[in-house]
Amino acid sequence: xxxxxxxxxxxxxIAPSNCLASVSVYMYTILVRATCNESRGFCVLPxxxxxxxxxxxxxxxxxxxxxxxxVGVLFVTWMSDRKDTSRRSILYDFDEADVDRLNEMVxxxxxxxxxxxxxxxxxxxxxxxxxxxxxxxxxxxxxxDNSRDGMSSERDRGKQTFNCLGISLxxxxxxxxxxxxxxxxxxxxxxxxxxIRKDEVLRRSVNKLGFNRxxx
Numbered sequence: 001x002x003x004x005x006x007x008x009x010x011x012x013x014i015a016p017s018n019c020l021a022s023v024s025v026y027m028y029t030i031l032v033r034a035t036c037n038e039s040r041g042f043c044v045l046p047x048x049x050x051x052x053x054x055x056x057x058x059x060x061x062x063x064x065x066x067x068x069x070x071v072g073v074l075f076v077t078w079m080s081d082r083k084d085t086s087r088r089s090i091l092y093d094f095d096e097a098d099v100d101r102l103n104e105m106v107x108x109x110x111x112x113x114x115x116x117x118x119x120x121x122x123x124x125x126x127x128x129x130x131x132x133x134x135x136x137x138x139x140x141x142x143x144x145d146n147s148r149d150g151m152s153s154e155r156d157r158g159k160q161t162f163n164c165l166g167i168s169l170x171x172x173x174x175x176x177x178x179x180x181x182x183x184x185x186x187x188x189x190x191x192x193x194x195x196i197r198k199d200e201v202l203r204r205s206v207n208k209l210g211f212n213r214x215x216x
Contacts, residue, residue, distance in 0.1 A: 103169060141162070144160045170192075
């Protein structure tokens with residue numbers, strides 16, 4: 001008659017909710033089937049009810065190895081995705097990934113490295129307002145083209161170009177604010193040229209994951 005410990009070994013076949021857990025539990029089940037066998041003497045730790053348990057160190061060590069490999073694969077994939085994202089030059093989602101890319105441009109300019117971005121913010125009223133941003137590592141040229149914005153006045157409609165020596169990021173409870181510093185050619189000093197609401201960034205990021213119903 002099989003010991004109760006064997007029934008416990010068989011009960012490990014569960015349906016996990018994610019990929020990493022799925023593979024780990026699957027491998028655990030295979031190990032249990034292969035090793036939890038009284039007649040071969042693998043289950044060496046007795047229970048009070050006469051059952052047995054497989055060699056814990058072997059299973060735990062194997063599972064840890066599997067999880068480490070899987071986490072490594074997931075990490076490499078995640079870094080590859082971030083690298084692909086960081087190469088993008090046209091931003092229009094303005095989720096966490098786009099904010100990271102915009103922040104990368106700020107850091108690159110601070111380190112005297114060139115970069116280029118085109119920003120197309122979501123339409124609120126009117127039409128698109130396109131921001132064309134060039135940096136050669138010394139001067140940053142930020143051009144705003146709102147000629148497609150039907151809500152802007154005739155006097156303000158068109159292109160505005162700012163030439164500045166620096167750009168910086170400032171945050172408060174509600175906004176990410178991008179400030180041009182040490183400007184010249186008619187626009188002197190520092191001023192906020194672009195801002196993004198933090199709650200909107202979060203909402204767009206969550207929407208990408210398919211949880212938009214929580215924000216409707």
